[in-house]
Amino acid sequence: MLKILKYLKPYTWSIVLAVLLTIGQVMSNLEIPRYMAKIIDDGILNANQAAIGQNGLIMLLIAIVGAVFTVWGGYLAARISTGFAMEMRKKVFAKVESFSLAEFDDFSTASLITRSTNDIQQVQSLVFMMLRMMLIAPLSGVGALILAFRTAPSMSWLMGLAVSVMFVLIIVLFSLTVPKFKIVQELVDRINLVARENLTGLRVIRAFNSEKLEEGKFDQANQDLTKLNVYLNRLMGLMQPLMTVIFNVTTLAIVLIGARLIGSGELLVGNMIAFMQFTFQVLFSFMMISMIFIIFPRAAVSGNRIREVLDKEVSIKDPHQPVPSVTRGAGLVEFKDVTFAYPGAEYPVLEGISFQARPGQVTAIVGSTGCGKSTLINLIPRFYDVCYGQVLVDGVNVKDWVLSDLNKKIGYVPQKGVLFTGTIASNILYGQPEASDEDLEKAAEIAQAKDFIEKTKEKYELEISQGGKNVSGGQKQRLAIARALIKNPEIFIFDDSFSALDFKTDAALRQALKNETKEATVIIVAQRISTILNADQIVVLEEGKIVGVGRHQELLNTCPVYKEIALSQLSMEELGDLMK
Secondary structure, three states, X not given: OHHHHHHHHHHHHHHHHHHHHHHHHHHHHHHHHHHHHHHHHHHHOOOOHHHHHXXXXXXXXXXXXXXXXXXXXXXXXXXXXXHHHHHHXXXXXXXXXXXXXXXXXXXXXXXXXXXXXXXXXXXXXHHHHHHOHHHHHHHHHHHXXXXXXXXXXXXXXXXXXXXXXXXXXXXXXXXXXXXXXXHHHHHHHHHHXXXXXXXXXXXXXXXXXXXXXXXXXXXXXXXXXXXXXXXXXXXXXXXXXXXXXXXHHHHHHHHHHHHHHHHOOOOOHHHHHHHHHHHHHHHHHHHHHHHHHHHHHHXXXXXXXXXXXXXXXXXXXXXXXXXXXXXXXXXXXXXXXXEEOOOOOOOOOEEEEEEEEOOOOEEEEEEOOOXXXXXXXXXXXXXXXXXXXXXXXXXXXXXXXXXXXXXXXXXXXXXXXXXXXXXXXXXXXXXXXXXXXXXXXXXXXXOOOHHHHHOOOOHHHOEEOHHHOOOOHHHHHHHHHHHHHOOOOOEEEEEOXXXXXXXXXXXXXXXXXHHHOOOOEEEEEOOOHHHOOOOOEEEEEEOOEEEEEEOHHHHHHHOHHHHHHHHHHOOHHHXXXXXX
């Protein structure tokens, strides 16, 4: 938790000012009962109008100054806590953006969302309370305790008894609530996970009539969180009535005992009332401390969850001695005896992979589902790092490249087309924000997206909804391809990026790409044999190993795995027709 609070350093002077204002507020609150006692004893009981006017004016001025300090201190505390929360969200977001896929595997998406929102909100509330209650409570409590003892020493034992009872109450509630707060945050993660799965998979849920099943999952997660929150709120709800009972009993005891002492001449009426006010301040301070004790454990759990993200060691980062930045290069990609296993996996996904993807050539990667095709190309932009061997770009190990320089050389189109909220133009220009309108239209035309774009009323200013839900799967893929094309990189990576296209669009797109990318290195992961028939080199994977490398006709004759894949899709006659 303390590691999180170190990020308050930029607000040091504001915190100092807030502390000074809080001290002023406490001092003014402690002075008011003293002047109230003087008004009663010197003014009212002794019929001294001058004392009433003079002490009343001083008390009014103290109250006004205290009110100014309270408002100003509260404003500063709110500003510091909200600014701190904003900075924390920025730092967590920036940290998450630096994660490789390996780090993402350690945190669920729902958990990262909770940590970036709910957990930071909990810490923000604690920071606000630290600057207000955590300062006010001890200062006010200690000050009121000293002044009460000076005002009526003979009744100090009453205050000690009330404070002892309240202290025991706080300890009991603290011991019951603290262990539950970590479970609360985990249940918030769980309900976010279930909700996110339902929202993203709504079409599948409806298609299989599984609404009741999913409602049951959500209800279970919701009920678990509700039950625990009800339990905690009931315990915390006991605080106010129990504190009220302690207040009232203490007040009654002070009046009864004070009346006897006043009757015997051992205590003045004003001092009894001042003692009562000081007692209330002491008890109220303990109530504030109890609230802090209840909030602190949950905030501490949230702070540790945030710290886990910020302290997470990023496995893929820029090297200490990177290669000099190269604006353009040949784009040669080479795998040298590469072996890769996912973190915690028992067996490698890829083993002994060696081949070259040369500029001006199309290299296709095929194989059965789960053989490691997508994993292999994810090693080129360093989404993961190899366990053994090397992946080279232009003769340099990708681990020796500055990540930004490496990514400039690569145009990557993922298996699932990802679009961002905005317009069609903003999504294509994501690959090259400085590109001209002509470049934008050219990229869309090559990607076979221009036709459907021109048919819309807004054209390139058509708004894309969240996740691209207002365009089809094929349109998503074409826009994602246009985004890579406008970047004009030396290396193109297409991860099964033509799967949602019809055969006519697929053929037209491949022909347009051939003309546009003839000097670049093109790597295609494909399921359709028709997509890679004319590839200059086809790499065949089987269970994470290369079982064949060559052109289509050569592999039909020499690689049984490739022949089996090809014949599972097309007959020999159809394969022959496609080759013509």
